[in-house]
Amino acid sequence: MAPETRNGGTPPDDEWPVVEKALDAALVKLNQMRREEGKAVAAELLAHHAVIAEQLAAIRTLLPGVVTEYRQRILDRVRQAVADAGLVLNAETVIREVALFADRTDVSEEVMRLTSHLDQFAELIRKGDEAGRKLEFVIQEMGRETNTIGSKAGDVAISRHVVEMKSTLEKLREQVQNVE
Numbered sequence: 001m002a003p004e005t006r007n008g009g010t011p012p013d014d015e016w017p018v019v020e021k022a023l024d025a026a027l028v029k030l031n032q033m034r035r036e037e038g039k040a041v042a043a044e045l046l047a048h049h050a051v052i053a054e055q056l057a058a059i060r061t062l063l064p065g066v067v068t069e070y071r072q073r074i075l076d077r078v079r080q081a082v083a084d085a086g087l088v089l090n091a092e093t094v095i096r097e098v099a100l101f102a103d104r105t106d107v108s109e110e111v112m113r114l115t116s117h118l119d120q121f122a123e124l125i126r127k128g129d130e131a132g133r134k135l136e137f138v139i140q141e142m143g144r145e146t147n148t149i150g151s152k153a154g155d156v157a158i159s160r161h162v163v164e165m166k167s168t169l170e171k172l173r174e175q176v177q178n179v180e
Contacts, residue, residue, distance in 0.1 A: 042125050045135075045175060049125070051168045052142070053118055055161040056111065059149065066105060066155045071098040107149045114145040132179040139176060143169050 071094075078094055081087075121138045124131040146169060150162035 038128070041175065041179060042128070045125050045172065045179075046122065048168050048172045048175070049118060049122055052165050052172075055165045055168075056114055056118070059107075059153070059158050059161050060111060062155065062158050062161075063107065063111075063153075066153065066158065067098065067102045070101050070105075070154075074098060074101075101154075105152050105154045107152050110145045110148045110152070114142055114149070117142045117145065132176060135176045135179060136173070139169060139172050143173075 074094055074097055117138050121135065121142070124134055124138065143166070146162055146165045150159055150166075153159065153162070
């Protein structure tokens with residue numbers, strides 16, 4: 001069935017091929033523009049991904065020192081308290097306190113899961129399929145792991161990296177809402 005004209009009639013048969021050709025050309029250009037925009041969005045998403053990965057790598061390098069620094073602070077405080085009060089230092093108590101701190105602040109599982117989510121995110125971007133909802137879910141999971149790292153780590157330097165990661169995750173969240 002031929003399309004109707006403004007006045008309710010049908011266009012002459014000789015006009016339809018011209019209209020169809022113009023419509024096909026417009027659709028080709030639209031699809032080309034969407035592909036180019038998709039490539040640009042993917043590049044931006046991967047750039048944000050790289051920022052989060054860099055911050056996570058920095059956190060990984062800081063983690064071993066957190067417990068060591070805490071142990072040293074505890075020892076210094078206990079030594080000072082012992083010296084001030086003239087008491088004998090109970091090494092077991094200090095070791096137990098440091099072990100509890102190490103257990104409370106262990107974020108190795110969260111770091112592992114966040115690394116896995118980052119890999120999954122990059123894979124979804126590289127596939128180029130319709131991944132909007134999947135990306136939103138992965139970002140949500142990355143946010144959970146990042147929040148847990150921030151709350152458990154107990155270190156100012158790690159907290160700074162977590163803040164940067166959360167800021168970048170928010171940018172990702174906003175950008176992914178435009179992805180189909």
